[in-house]
Amino acid sequence: MADLPTITASRIAELLERTPRSSFVAGRFLGGTASLDVLDPATGRALTQVVDADAPAVGLKALDAAVDVQEDWAATTPRQRSEILRRAYDLCHERADDLALLMTLEMGKPLAEAYGEVTYGAEFLRWFSEEAVRLPGRFRHAPAADEAILTVARPVGPTLLITPWNFPLSMGTRKIAPALAAGCTVVLKPAQKTPLTSLLLMEILAEAGVPAGVVNCVVSSDSKGLSSTLMSDPRLRKVSFTGSTPVGRTLLAQASEHVLKASMELGGNAPFLVLPSADVETAVKAAMLGKFRNNGEACTAANRFYVHSSLAEEFTARLAEETAKLQVGPGIAPGTTMGPMIDAAALEKIEDLVADAVDRGARVLVGGRRPAPASLAAGGSASTDSTDSSDSSSSDGGYFYEPTVLTDVPRAARVNREEIFGPVAPIIVLDDIDEMVAAANDTEFGLMAYVAGEDLGEVTDVAGRIESGMVAVNIGVASDPSAPFGGVKESGLGREGSHEGITEFLEMTYVRLPL
Known part of the structure; x- marks a missing residue:
């Protein structure tokens, strides 16, 4: 959207004042004493209370x-x-x-x-x-009777x-x-x-x-x-x-x-496969959407990047470059392209997953920490400095985490098995397409998968072998109200x-x- 409205404190207060705050039953809002906090994840403070x-x-x-x-x-x-x-x-x-x-x-x-x-x-x-x-239904002659x-x-x-x-x-x-x-x-x-x-x-x-x-x-x-x-x-x-x-x-x-x-x-654990025939710029564009849309908090978000070794260096460098451009801050702030995580527990889980990967040998190329308050106040971009910043915290207690790219991620790292639900892209380099497909299917989940490639035979072969309810080819967003959304296995x-x-x-x- 080109021209977003300027959001003021008075606009927020006015909207919250007239938004219903109680259950809706039999055509009316029930009312009552509001006691349940609805938090603003950008500050960690209560926006309002509901009944x-x-x-x-x-x-x-x-x-x-x-x-x-x-x-x-x-x-x-x-x-x-x-x-x-x-x-x-x-x-x-x-x-x-x-x-x-x-x-x-x-x-x-x-x-x-x-x-x-x-x-x-x-x-x-x-x-x-x-x-x-257009509700379904049909009328036909019974095959073996006059009925x-x-x-x-x-x-x-x-x-x-x-x-x-x-x-x-x-x-x-x-x-x-x-x-x-x-x-x-x-x-x-x-x-x-x-x-x-x-x-x-x-x-x-x-x-x-x-x-x-x-x-x-x-x-x-x-x-x-x-x-x-x-x-x-x-x-x-x-x-x-x-x-x-x-x-x-x-x-x-x-x-x-x-x-x-x-x-x-x-749940999901979506693989993103960058095949030997992939166009790197197309793959990176799809990866940025597939990974970082909605703050990375989507069941369809790309969770594991399996990149063919022939393209690994170029793809990794371009993904890190584009990730570093993301602007971290409150969602209402002009220029923000990456908002906060939903709550403290989500933020801590992301930190634990990144720490586990690093402990097992992964390297942080971009991000990998909570942003300093000063960077948020300035609009905030993901840092390429992976030095420790454990003493920094998010602005006003908000639940921010920098968009992150990890490389040299071992297969044993938890990010390969667990849904990250946040802005972390772990890259695993593999040498063989069959190995990439096997790695993609090595999960109990099967909701979404992404494939980047330009060779039609290669792409259709891989897409046909991935165990997933949905497969996106060279695009980062596949959800569409006119398309069937759902998964296989435990998804x-x-x-x-x-x-x-x-x-x-x-x-x-x-x-x-x-x-």
Whole structure:
């Protein structure tokens, strides 16, 4: 976005004052005493407080509301549902300034990227407004009888949607839009760290015409209490979760009690393969997006760089050069291209992973530390000086970490096995394409993979052998509302977006008819 608005303290205060701060159930915000801090990761201080709902009690009220209107919502025509979702799409764009600023404040991403998420998140509302009028179904003659086979898609019923903090708007719309398009009612559980964007989305959906009770939102620090209460209730018929694989395993076990339909978008450990035929400039451009977009805090972020030895020196030097240009600072600051990590625990994990790699022999080419406050005040760029700076801290207690490139990373380093979820690019040099593919597949995860190469045969062969739900070739961002998003192995079950996304909220009924 070329011309970003100037953000003032009065603008922030005004937005926070009018943003809802309590759970949304049966068409209204419940109110109450706000006691749960929503932190600004750029300062470590509270932006505001929201009402911390009693998860079992408010969750049941939300499920009651969803169940009460499920039959009526399912009975609305697809065109009615479509038009409501399209109005919500338009309203998101009308409220883009508010949505983008809230996301930057509570999550930390640069403001320009937050505007990009408004566009991306709103597109799910438009895409599924179009899918609502194209629900699957068919009619055909039975092969061996004078009878007909009719299949009809029906909404699965009330759903629990659990979203993460890293994409506060689009993770909500990616689940809510297909659920509503299919005729399902919803209880949304947004992440405790980033509830404000979801609450503003509730306001937008109500204004768009979503009837009371069709979409509900429970804000609570007790995620386990909410999920266990609702998933033990036989009236709930589906759960959709985006988050870590360990939590996903727990939810799948709980879902088995009532055989709930489940969609799981779980952890990632995305490999980025730079093949012998790669164009280095194209590969570096893709790598910068694939690694550092959204502060590196994305399940699709490139986590491990396997570079063919014939290009390793050139690729590594260019990636380090481009990484050093990134500007570290608060997301609302002009020129910022790398914001803070979400919280202290995330920052400490990144530090531990880098320290482990260095202890095992890796070298820090760029970054590798928390930036000094002075560099943040000046806009902050990643430092090429890897000397110790343990006495430096982030401005005002914010959770900043310099964009980092590591080389000579051994295969045994934890960064090869664990999801970094931060701005660290570990480079592993390999001599053989088969070895690169084997290394890419040597993980329990299989969500996203990146391949850089110019030889079509080489690229298609490698892409076909990588165990991943998604593969991006020579590009750093593959997510698209019109494409199926999801992983294999322990990265999840089901798909979001595209035509497949709405089927996750449908059941097929087969009817046998005489002709």
